[in-house]
Amino acid sequence: MPHKRDVAVFFLRMRRRNAQCGGRLETEIMRRPRRRRRQSEVFMQLTYGVKDRPKFGQVIVFALQQLLAILAATIAVPTIIGHGMSQSAALFGAGVGTIVYLLFTKFRSPVFLGSSFAFLGSMATAFAGAATAAAGYAGLVIGAAFAGLVYVVIAIIVKLCGVAWIDKVMPAVVIGPTVAIIGLSLAGNAVGDLSKGAVTVESVAVASPYLAILCGLVTLGVTIICSVYGKKFLKMIPFIIGIVAGYAVAAVFTVIGNVAGIDALKIINFSLFESMEWVPSFTFVQAFKGFADIDAAYIGTVAVAYVPVAFVVFAEHIADHKNLSTIIEHDLLKDPGLSNTLLGDGVGSMVGAVFGGCPNTTYGESVGCVAISGNASVVTIVATAVLCMLAAFVAPFTTFLATIPPCVMGGVCIALYGFIAVSGLKMIQTVDLGDNRNLFVVSVILIAGVGGLTVSFGPVTVTEVACALILGILTNIMVNRKKDKKEEE
Numbered sequence: 001m002p003h004k005r006d007v008a009v010f011f012l013r014m015r016r017r018n019a020q021c022g023g024r025l026e027t028e029i030m031r032r033p034r035r036r037r038r039q040s041e042v043f044m045q046l047t048y049g050v051k052d053r054p055k056f057g058q059v060i061v062f063a064l065q066q067l068l069a070i071l072a073a074t075i076a077v078p079t080i081i082g083h084g085m086s087q088s089a090a091l092f093g094a095g096v097g098t099i100v101y102l103l104f105t106k107f108r109s110p111v112f113l114g115s116s117f118a119f120l121g122s123m124a125t126a127f128a129g130a131a132t133a134a135a136g137y138a139g140l141v142i143g144a145a146f147a148g149l150v151y152v153v154i155a156i157i158v159k160l161c162g163v164a165w166i167d168k169v170m171p172a173v174v175i176g177p178t179v180a181i182i183g184l185s186l187a188g189n190a191v192g193d194l195s196k197g198a199v200t201v202e203s204v205a206v207a208s209p210y211l212a213i214l215c216g217l218v219t220l221g222v223t224i225i226c227s228v229y230g231k232k233f234l235k236m237i238p239f240i241i242g243i244v245a246g247y248a249v250a251a252v253f254t255v256i257g258n259v260a261g262i263d264a265l266k267i268i269n270f271s272l273f274e275s276m277e278w279v280p281s282f283t284f285v286q287a288f289k290g291f292a293d294i295d296a297a298y299i300g301t302v303a304v305a306y307v308p309v310a311f312v313v314f315a316e317h318i319a320d321h322k323n324l325s326t327i328i329e330h331d332l333l334k335d336p337g338l339s340n341t342l343l344g345d346g347v348g349s350m351v352g353a354v355f356g357g358c359p360n361t362t363y364g365e366s367v368g369c370v371a372i373s374g375n376a377s378v379v380t381i382v383a384t385a386v387l388c389m390l391a392a393f394v395a396p397f398t399t400f401l402a403t404i405p406p407c408v409m410g411g412v413c414i415a416l417y418g419f420i421a422v423s424g425l426k427m428i429q430t431v432d433l434g435d436n437r438n439l440f441v442v443s444v445i446l447i448a449g450v451g452g453l454t455v456s457f458g459p460v461t462v463t464e465v466a467c468a469l470i471l472g473i474l475t476n477i478m479v480n481r482k483k484d485k486k487e488e489e
């Protein structure tokens with residue numbers, strides 16, 4: 001142990017050196033972190049934090065990248081539902097819903113809201129039970145209001161009771177594999193799209209699946225190279241570069257196929273430019289005409305179709321925000337708070353559905369984009385929302401985006417969904433898997449999710465993610481009952 005005099009001499013010498021350096025030495029020492037993290041401890045390094053403001057030109061490029069990441073899923077929902085639903089309106093509704101979400105979360109949660117696939121069955125029920133098409137559109141607005149109301153009620157409960165119970169009900173051993181399942185459950189979509197072109201005859205792609213896979217792999221390869229080996233700005237826009245590269249290869253094959261009359265080479269559907277939608281057909285315009293054709297029985301049908309699904313999406317809401325919290329190293333459930341994120345999601349869904357008809361939800365694709373690009377700036381999300389709203393009125397631009405073939409987006413989504421899955425597995429690193437209790441919880445969630453366990457109650461379908469989460473919670477409670485009793489004693 002050093003003598004007190006030696007310690008005094010040491011500090012005296014340091015003080016003299018500091019004086020010689022003009023006080024810079026002390027300042028430098030104070031600025032140093034207490035413990036420098038090893039590279040292996042750093043999962044995702046952010047170039048821009050939540051509050052950072054990139055340059056204007058960079059923001060536009062980053063926003064375009066976010067738009068490309070969420071585009072396919074956002075416009076897919078109205079396409080699947082049909083009944084004349086507008087893709088441009090869905091895009092506009094997603095932008096408005098995101099702005100509402102950001103307002104409620106005080107611009108502290110960098111994630112985009114897009115059309116939710118969970119409500120596909122509910123939306124189909126709204127149209128199926130309607131007397132007229134206009135009444136069906138009215139049902140979409142009413143249904144979104146019911147779903148949003150569920151979020152508002154839960155938000156009030158959370159505000160009164162706090163969020164401590166969430167950590168007890170859904171600890172890392174539960175939420176980690178659940179987040180992984182979110183990514184893994186989407187893997188089939190990414191791989192399925194990888195072999196598809198956009199030109200179809202009787203809903204069957206005519207392009208050679210091998211050429212489609214080639215275009216997708218080019219997209220994936222360029223994305224990986226830019227993300228890993230790219231310098232500065234290039235490293236932050238890997239999706240744009242990857243999509244451009246894949247689209248260019250697909251365009252060359254398509255042009256040759258059109259000139260030579262070879263269907264197998266036709267990957268991009270350029271005919272979409274012939275039927276461009278110049279003015280979005282907003283849902284509320286159609287719904288206004290249909291409110292006179294609805295009755296109490298129909299409203300009850302819509303409520304039954306939407307309300308249970310809202311509880312399912314609530315579980316995914318928590319998982320997404322837990323995942324995002326890990327990436328940005330800030331607990332969003334505490335700041336801005338789960339009550340605010342729920343209110344933002346719920347009210348955002350209501351407002352978005354008024355314009356586009358589709359209830360919105362936080363997008364894993366957006367979270368994955370934040371993780372891979374290292375850009376968590378909320379300014380980028382704001383710019384993405386504004387770009388969505390503006391793009392809805394620029395027919396050539398939205399049509400161009402719609403021409404991006406599934407194989408190219410499949411290549412991008414392999415990286416996006418993979419990152420979501422890996423971020424969930426990262427959460428499990430803090431869990432002691434040597435303990436059989438934890439091992440059983442993780443095992444049940446992974447197998448139920450990967451196996452695609454779903455449960456249907458009429459028009460309501462509990463997704464594999466929700467089923468896996470519910471089983472994980474129940475298993476965790478069951479295996480830790482004796483442990484909790486011992487702690488109480």
